[in-house]
Amino acid sequence: MPFLSVPSLDRHLRMSFLAAQREHVAETGHTDAGGLSLADLACDSIWTGYIRGLLEGTLGHPGMRPLTCSEWWWLDHGMDGPEFIARVTLFRSVTGTRLTWSIRPSQRPNHHTAPLLAAVIPLLSAQHIPELTLECPAHDTPTRTAIEQTGAHPLPSPTPKARYSLPLRVR
Template sequence: MATTTGYLIQPTDDAALRPSFLEAMTEHEAVDGKPDADGLTIADLRAATCLTHYAEGLRDGTALRPGTEPMTQTVWWCVEGTADDREYLGRVSLRHHPATEVLGEPGSQLWITVRPSQRGQGLGRWLLAAACRFAPAQGITTAVVEIAESNEAGRRLIESAGARPIEHRRAERAGRRRYLMPTT
């Protein structure tokens, strides 16, 4: 299994990363049915200032989807290359929220997303390990993770890291399985 040569950065709309980020979102749309951009479409992301505002919102915690309540979040984008020539590989998001009220379980939310063309190379495991190193410093000792029933690799990954499935009817009706993931 390969390991990543990538590194984590705060979300940004720099000229060197923009084309790769948009290509990755197009891959997500083709493979997963939608971009991995919190509800934004490819057309939205290609608009002149959308990616700039999206990246700013992720960095300062003001990015909200319609109908959601504010959550403090920490988002890192995984990239490789130099500042002049970066490639977007994936992201890790920790959303800090007393999830008991919203999700019905204790813990904050953890998302890991790997660009489709980078899957199967160990990047998901690397991102999960990074998230679990950062989470306790953010006060997160248990995270809620949801994975599509069809995502066998994702389920194997988090189960091998100690996540345990929990019953959640709404997630199950949507074809997803919910887990509680220890981060320590």
């Protein structure tokens, strides 16, 4: 059963994460790793800096601004160690709090969005976040359905994305 975890330097998880990034490159032409390339991620010092940056809120990669987010990874128990499925990132700014996520292309048919959101929402409530903004491609009906199942309300969107507001019960 999948579970949330903070990013980790675990060797097996790194291999799984790199495999997921190769899938993203095949699909979109780039990784889903903060602007880092596959070559960057293969470099031990950059990988270590990337993980520390995610954990500490800073990135030591030239041209990158400091992170103002929290990130968790959605993992499954693999035969040799944890397997990377997705990431979920919380961005905080003066205009609000936004949640983004990215599911590994080969895992999308397995419908991870709803359980991923269900797992992360209690963590966010515990951080005293009163409301989230969620976005997804307007044509992505399964993701829109998963978002709507959380109780999120549609918002007007000036972009081709569907936008939602999700009030959270602050604990």
